[in-house]
Amino acid sequence: MSVQERKERERAVRERLIVATARELAEHQGWDAVTTRRLAERIEYSQPVLYSHFRGKREIIGAVALEGATEMAAALRAAASAADGPRARVTALARAYLDFAERNPAVYDAMFQLDGGLAFAKEDTPEPLKDAFAALLESLGEVAGDGVHPGLFTEVFWAALHGLATLTRAGRLPPGDAERRVELLVDRLAVV
Amino acid sequence: MSVQERKERERAVRERLIVATARELAEHQGWDAVTTRRLAERIEYSQPVLYSHFRGKREIIGAVALEGATEMAAALRAAASAADGPRARVTALARAYLDFAERNPAVYDAMFQLDGGLAFAKEDTPEPLKDAFAALLESLGEVAGDGVHPGLFTEVFWAALHGLATLTRAGRLPPGDAERRVELLVDRLAVV
DNA sequence: GACTCGATCCTAGCATCGCTAGACAAGCGA
DNA sequence: TCGCTTGTCTAGCGATGCTAGGATCGAGTC
Known part of the structure; x- marks a missing residue:
């Protein structure tokens, strides 16, 4: 044995x-x-x-993606818990998200740009991915506003962050104004 | 001759x-x-x-992207001009954008996901791409709100749309609530 | 302690990819 | 009609993801 x-x-x-x-x-x-x-x-x-x-290269990418999701969830929770108040928490969360994407471009690509053969938004979605979304939901649910489903709000906020992350890194957005874009996004989307 | x-x-x-x-x-x-x-x-x-x-496959992708950008600009302007009032225009614009991405996934990929060797956010950006951004700016500039730079606002709004488009199509977001997400996005971001 | 046999790993190769060199033919101007 | 440029094709290079089949090694048995 x-x-x-x-x-x-x-x-x-x-x-x-x-x-x-x-x-x-x-x-x-x-x-x-x-x-x-x-x-x-x-x-x-x-x-x-x-x-x-692994079955092939796709599964290797998928494995990197799962590893990244776990790290991202931890990074998001760390940033959120270090901030006081819903508004500051959301700002910190957004910065942490974009920071993670910028510091780990390959991992971010594995998670969201490349085909890692992973299931999303389904019941058989791997746990780390669900948990990363949950990490977003924890802070964003507070500022969804009355009558707005927290999950839906999180999806929209996440999509905005994802768009900023990818467009910035692909050179589609001028890199200088990143911080102002985050402020505008939080200002408008979050209800405090 | x-x-x-x-x-x-x-x-x-x-x-x-x-x-x-x-x-x-x-x-x-x-x-x-x-x-x-x-x-x-x-x-x-x-x-x-x-x-x-063409120099290679990249340039072929780039050519498809430029063709797509021209069409997208036209589609956005058509949708915007058919709506009355800033708020309705923005909603129509957002729907048209996501609709274009959904109907022409390959073209959308060529424009924003694949490497077509195109320059962005620089002075030598091809005209069709600038024009597509301009088409967004025309309607979105109206609802940027006081003291907010229209260009910056357009970038943020565009990023959100791009995030919704890509995450939805990659199966990262449940496909059912697309319309509700658009409404939420317009409700919060646009100042009317 | 020698042997068997299954697990484990490597060499070699397949089909396909983007891209290019060099041979060849077609059609122009003289 | 001839020579030459221009255009096109055949053939092939290096690299890709992936796999079949043989070699090797080591655990368990007599």
Whole structure:
């Protein structure tokens, strides 16, 4: 029994190594540089080993996305809990969201831009994704306003943040006015 | 002279055929199905012909994006001009934007999700893209509110629309409540 | 302690991708 | 009619995601 346990442990370690290496490679050189060959070379195994852990490249992206979702949820909660009052909490939340997207572009892409083969807005949505949304909901629900469903409000606010994050990073929005855009967004959307 | 003119005319026709074929292929089978080989086969020329019109696949995507931007600008202006009053105009504009994204997913991807090698938010931004933004600005500038820069307001509103469009289509948002989300967005952001 | 056998991993290869070099033919001007 | 430019095609390069099949290694058994 002990032998099998050791093997499973080693497999788990290697799987984490794959995900971490994929993430690092994507963060430094972009997802285009994350090829199965390069990834295999980095972890010092041959290509087919990757396929004994994941169905394919998509699932590797998905694994990075889940890891990122967990981190994002933590970052959002940390930012929210450090602020006093609903209004300040929402501002801090928005800044933390955009900050996360800017600091971890590859992870953000894995979560929302690339196809990681993950289900969303369904019952079989992976837990980390649900939890990241929940982290948003916790703070945003307070400022949804009377008669507005908190979930719906969170969706709209999230969409706005997502739009700002992606358009800014793609060079579609001038980078200078980021802070003013956040203030405007919170000013108008949040009911305090 | 006349010979050369005829050749140029034929070249222009063929270039439009390439763009139209790429768009059609992308709209029916997704951008992944738009390979240079398949595209060449559809237009009944060999692969290298594509490269005598465009530098590469990126530029073909960019051409589809520009075509889409022109159409989107027209659609937005049409919707806005058919509505009475600033508030109704903004609602119509938002609906038209999301409608365009939903009806032309491949074109929308070419414009905002894929790399078409286009410059944004700079002086050398292609005219169609500037014009599409201008079409948004025309209606949204009216409801920016006192002391808020119309351009900044338009950017934020646009980002929100873009977020709704992409997240909805990627299955990240439940498709049912689209209309309620638009109403909430217009209600809060627009100052009437 | 030798052996069997299953798990594990690697070499090699497939089809396809974007892109390009070089051969070839067609049609222009002289 | 001839020469030459212009245009097009065939063939191929390196790289991609993914997989089949053989080699190797080590655990468990006599």
